[in-house]
Amino acid sequence: MTLPTGATRFARIRAHLESVRVAAGPRAWIYEFLLFGFKQGWACLFGGLMLALLLGTHFFYPAHASLHRYDFLTLAALAIQIAMLALRLETVREALVICAFHVVGTIMELFKTNAGSWIYPEQSFLHIGAVPLFSGFMYAAVGSYIARIWRIFDFSFSRYPPVWTTALLAGAxxxxxxxxxxxxxxxxxxxxxxxxxxxxxxIWFTPWHEPRRMPLLLGFFLVALFIWFAENIGTFANAWTYPDQRDGWQMVSIAKLGSWYLLMIISFVLVSLIHGVRRRPG
Known part of the structure; x- marks a missing residue:
């Protein structure tokens, strides 16, 4: 595989792994499964690092540090973003997607915290209203994942609806x-x-050589489910708190899975407008 000049480090690793020859049969199936997992993990890199920061600071951040924990999280998220660009671990377009999701997410956070839907129980200096700036990066992590997975798995779609209808749905x-x-x-x-x-x-995606497929609605659900799991980790780490968690942590209501499903659609449509939708016949 010939790579363009300036290709990301991941593109080079990906090309090497995809060029490996494995005999047909169970070995090839296992290799494809492992390669699928590796690519998924790479797409989740930003979000995974953010979750690690939430848990790590929850357990180990000094309680009386001069720099508030939330401010440390904001600065750490910025450092991760800069490092990923500097080390060519992500593209400039993916960084722009992160910025767009940060803005969209922060606007929603400002409204929802004012309405009492959830709170940020700790203090911070880097905040807008009651919203610490690191919170926008949690939405950005979702956008980063979708933007990266779209490119890594070379998404294409059959019987995709008109783009204007998806934009209208996302707006609603x-x-x-x-x-x-x-x-x-x-x-x-x-x-x-x-x-x-x-x-x-x-939706058609390519883990290795052969395109695979699944119903897009199922894909939305699976991603929303993993985001719900991540939200449970975030609330456990006291990054934010729902009203029913003020007297002690408990799992986030399963009803929130529906909210994430809808937010997943918004995220997907935003990325589709940036990447474009490659259609397949049939």
């Missing part, structure tokens, strides 16, 4: 996250619209 979901505090919550209608739009859509 985002507005409902705010509007349901005053108006009727229409998330059930939004779920129905998502099913109608994507029920026939298949």
């Amino acid at each position: 979901i985002y507005v409902n996250f705010f509007a349901h505090h005053w108006l009727p919550d229409i998330r059930l209608a939004l779920f129905a619209c998502a099913i109608l739009l994507f029920i026939r859509t298949t």
Whole structure:
């Protein structure tokens, strides 16, 4: 495989791993599975490092340090981002996706914390209102994952709906996250619209040599499920707290999985507008 000048370090590692020859049969299946896991892990790099920081600072950060824990998390997230660019572990386009998600996420955080949906119980200097700046990086981690996985697995789609309809759905979901505090919550209608739009859509991805496929709605659910697991880790680490966790940590309500499913659609559509949708016949 010929790589372009300036290719990322991962692109070189990926090319080497994909060029490995393995005899057909169980060995090839196992190798493809391991390669799939490696690529998934690489796509999760930013989010994984953020979760490690949340847990590490929860257990080991000095309680009376002159630099607040939340501020340390913000500076550490910035350092990770700069290092990933400097070491060519991600592309400039992926960094721009992270910035876009940071802005979108921070706006939502400002509204939701003001409405009492959740709180940030610790102090910080680097904040806007009641929202510490590291929180935007948690949304950025989702955007980073989708942007990286899109490129790494060479996504393409069959029977993908018109792009304008997906943008309209994503906009309606985002507005409902705010509007349901005053108006009727229409998330059930939004779920129905998502099913109608994507029920026939298949996502094609390439772990190794041969393209694989799955229903796109199933892909949304699997990613939303892992984000819900990550949110449980985040609240356990006291990065933020829901009202029912003030008297002690408990698992995040399974109902939040629906919220993440809808947010997953917003994230996916935003990245699709940046990367473009490659369609397959059929």
